[in-house]
Amino acid sequence: MKSGLLLMLLFVSTATMAKQLPSDAALERCLNNASATLAMNQCYVEATTFWDQQMNQHYNTLMKTLTGDAKNRLRIAQRAWLNYRDSWLEASRSQMATQGTLGSVTLSAQGLGLVRNQALMLQSLGKGSCANPDDC
Known part of the structure; x- marks a missing residue:
C-alpha cells in the first residue's frame, strides 16, 4: 500500500514538473544561483x-x-488591465516598503505573476478553446 502511494506521488510530481514552462525553469535556475536580493x-x-x-x-x-x-x-480590457497592474504594484510597493530588502523581491515576483498571467490569458483567448490558460 505504501509503495503504491509513493509511486502515485512520484507520478503526480513528475507530471507537475512536465507542465513547467521553459521560462519558469530558467527563472528557477536563475534564482537558485542568485546570492543576493539584487541578483x-x-x-x-x-x-x-x-x-x-x-x-x-x-x-x-x-x-x-x-x-x-x-x-x-x-483594447478596452487590456487598457483596464494595465491600469490594474500599475495600481496593484503601487499599492504593493507601499506595503513592501516596510518589509526590508526582501520586500523588493516580493514586489518583483508579484509584477512577474501579473504579466505572466495576462500573457497566458491572451494566449488562451487567441486559441479560443482553453478554459484554463495553463492548458494551452
Whole structure:
C-alpha cells in the first residue's frame, strides 16, 4: 500500500514538473544561483521582460485577427488591465516598503505573476478553446 502511494506521488510530481514552462525553469535556475536580493530582482526583471514580450505578441496577434466590437472590447480590457497592474504594484510597493530588502523581491515576483498571467490569458483567448490558460 505504501509503495503504491509513493509511486502515485512520484507520478503526480513528475507530471507537475512536465507542465513547467521553459521560462519558469530558467527563472528557477536563475534564482537558485542568485546570492543576493539584487541578483534575485534581476532574475525577475529578465522573466518579466520575457513575459511582457509574450503578452504583447499575443495581444498584437489578437488585434490583427479581431474586428469590430470584439477588437474594441479587447483594447478596452487590456487598457483596464494595465491600469490594474500599475495600481496593484503601487499599492504593493507601499506595503513592501516596510518589509526590508526582501520586500523588493516580493514586489518583483508579484509584477512577474501579473504579466505572466495576462500573457497566458491572451494566449488562451487567441486559441479560443482553453478554459484554463495553463492548458494551452
